[in-house]
Amino acid sequence: MNSLYAIQITIASGFLYLIYFFLLRKEKSFHFNRFYLLGSVMLSLVLPFISIQLENDLVQLPRIITEVQTSLQQFSGLEENLQKQTVAVFQQEHGVDWLVYIYIGITSIFLIRFFWQLFSIFKLMLESEKRAGFRSISNPKHQYPFSFFHYILLPKDFKIEENQLVIAHEKVHVRQKHSVDVVFLELMTALCWFNPFIWLIKRAAKQNHEFLADKGASNENTENYLLQLLKVIKQQHKVSISSGFYFNQSKNRIMMLQQQKSSFVKVFSKISMVLGLVSVFFLVSAFSTIENLKEELLAMPVVQENELLNSGVRSLVEQLAPIQKDVKIIKSEGFSNSAIILNEKPTVRTKPFVVLVDAGHGGKDPGHNNEKVVNLQMAKRLQQLSNEHVKILLVREGDSYVDLYDRVALADEVKPDLFLSLHCNAHAHSERQGIEVYYSNMNLKNEVSRDYGTTLLTNLIDNTIIEDGRLRTANFIVLRNNSCPAIMLEMGFLTNSKDKEMLTNETSQQHYAEVVFKSLESM
Secondary structure, three states: OOHHHHHHHHHHHHHHHHHHHHHHOOOOOHHHHHHHHHHHHHHHHHHHHOOOOOHHHHOOHHHHHHHHHHHHOOOOOOHHHHHHHHHHHHOOOOOOHHHHHHHHHHHHHHHHHHHHHHHHHHHHHHHOEEEOOEEEEOOOOOOOOEEEOOEEEEEOOOOOHHHHHHHHHHHHHHHOOHHHHHHHHHHHHHHOOOOHHHHHHHHHHHHHHHHHHHHHHHOOOHHHHHHHHHOOOOOOOOOOOOEOOOOOOHHHHHHHHHOOOOOHHHHHHHHHHHHHHHHHHHHHHHOOOHHHHHHHHHOOOOOOHHHHOOOOEEEEEOOOOOOOOOEEEEEOOOOOOOOEEEEEOOOOOOOOEEEEEEEOOEOOEOOHHHOHHHHHHHHHHHHHOOOOOEEEEEOOOOOOOOOHHHHHHHHHHHOOOEEEEEEEEOOOOOOOOOEEEEEOOOOOOHHHHHHHHHHHHHHHHHOOOOOOEEEEEOOOHHHHOOOOOEEEEEEEEOOOHHHHHHHHOHHHHHHHHHHHHHHHHOO
16 A cells, blocks of 8 residues: 555544544434444545646646755754655655565454454354344353344343343344444455554444444333443453444443434534535645645654654654644654654643542431431542542531532532532332432533543443442532532432442442542543
């Protein structure tokens, strides 16, 4: 593969993916998103072949190189290096045969992996038995159902009657032919493995498939479907080119199931904006001139290699490199004589994530079953876990009564990154158990609150703190009146013997606090 072409498809796919990430990712326009992601890959592959030359493109290339070399002499002490970059950008004959061999070698590995996965799927289907219109597999490595084209494969001991929502989910994958997308994207990542945006697009497309299947399977039974999804706490072993209910994106899928559908006007305006941006990008890419290339080359700074040694992320690019904020470029020594390394320093949190923990009730207000005691115990355990990354502050440190509005006022004064209110639940029926996480739609930062709540809920379920949990909305004073992101955690039911043991036992209480703190560290 020509190295210039590789850079062009990387830039094109990157631009198209960023449009999706910022404008479409959180919208429930799943069908449009599906074809946009597939179209992004196809367009990035063909766009480099489309060129509309302007009149001044007829200027002879050697003359432009001479002009650039002359202009570069103003940089004292760097003439030689900059001249090398000039040649690197405009050089047409690279003469690096071993670079081609590396590409062929790595591509071959990915293609072998791809065809091995296909072979594994076909082998499973040949070994499977028909059962109630599905394929039953006895391989112990595959413990969960998945679909591939028009086949749905189920574990031998899978109970169809008890998992109708899972079956409905897989049927959506089959009906909408999601396997076609997956096979195409797997093949593209095998051929364009060097392009990070192709991998991101593939991941986004697979996630969007799950959103489509969740939407089609849940229908009007969203609550029951969500409960079944929440019980999935581990990622199954399955072939990556298949589709399945147990695709490990539980946090995002929960958020999408809970999210209200945007208005038609909002969705239409965003789609129009996307189409407009893609059209502009197409035109800008097609109408390129040598003069523009010369100006961008002159703007390129040269930095010493030792400045990049402690960097985080590196991507291979050539010819053109955008320079913004903490992005630098350098002539690559040894990879090829037309390579430039784009270096971007990772974002590092410079200050701790401050959490104001509100132990619910207190003093003259004992709460349900004297829950004020458990709430304060949990709050203090969280405070003891404070470190350089997460700092825990408490609304109350003893058995004192604090008015609800005073709790909000304290948050306004402290200005934490998150307000976390701890409570214990109660119910007339002792069998009722589980956790509930609340956020308020009236909170100015309700989307962030929802994200934090989903993270907390998912971690608690993934770490088997509890088997059942729900993300809910409620306009409690401490949630709606807060100016910072705010969530309330109902840690369990003190009226349920199992939950009560977990919340009052010292060992399990400490484990509970550690899981909550781990969730805070990941926010």
